[in-house]
Amino acid sequence: MDYNIREMKAEDWEAVAKIYSEGIDTGKATFQSELPNFEEWDKGHMKNCRIVACDGENILGWAALSPTSSRCVYKGVAEVSIYIGEAYRGKGVGKNILNTLVKLSEENGLWTLQSGIIKENTSSIALHRRCGFRDIGIREKIAKMPNGTWHDTVLMERRSTFIGIS
Template identity: 60%
Template sequence: MKYSIEEMKPSDWEQVKDIYLEGINTGIATFQSEAPAWNAWDRGHVDSCRLVARLDDKVLGWVALSPTSTRECYSGVVEVSIYVGEKYRGNAIGTNLLKRIVEQSEEKGIWTLYCAIIRENIKSIEMHKKCGFREIGIRERIAKMPNGMWHDVVLMERRSKVVGIG
């Protein structure tokens, strides 16, 4: 499958939101129970480092970064969100998006990418490991789904070998 990885545009939001909803519906991609409105999502994510995998006018997957703190000392530490459309999983789209966001984040001076993955989401954990992330801990029964089921999350990070090494 030949697709491109491009900057996410506000006009991509409906497709991005639909992919996010597919993730929500898996029950292992996020603790969120609904997708936010564009303005709320936009405010919660870093302005740069928002990418989509695109085939013609179709968004296949997306990745974006969120700040982990407002404190200046943590300005180079961000959380990664990545989702691939249900029909397109298993085609290395997530891996390619994640590799590109690593490159782009380093260009922007980011030294640590962080994620908290629901323990049952084995494919996401494996993908992150393939892209240089390491497991740094487990948070047991940290949050529960709307159905009342509690889940652990695997904390992972990727520390840049280029930025913030001095």
């Protein structure tokens, strides 16, 4: 499969939103139950760490980072969002996007990336492990889906080996 990874642009939103919606529909990719509009999504994500994988005009998947806190001591810590289009899952796209996001995060001075992954999303947990994330704990029944089902999340993190180290 031939594709490249590039910076996400505002005009990518329609394709990004479609992939995000596919994730919402699985019931195990996010606790989000409704697709936000671009303005809402844009406010919650860092401007400098948003990427897409594409083969020409077709977007295969995307990843972005969100700040974890407004406190300056946590300026090097971010939360990962990664979504792969249903037709492209299990083909290595996720690994390439996540590894690219890790590199981009370090270029932007981030020392810790974290993810809270719904426990049943075993493919995302495996992907994060393959990209250097480690399990740091489980949050039991942390959130309830609109249908009333409670879910645990697996907390994972990846620490840079050269950013933020003194």
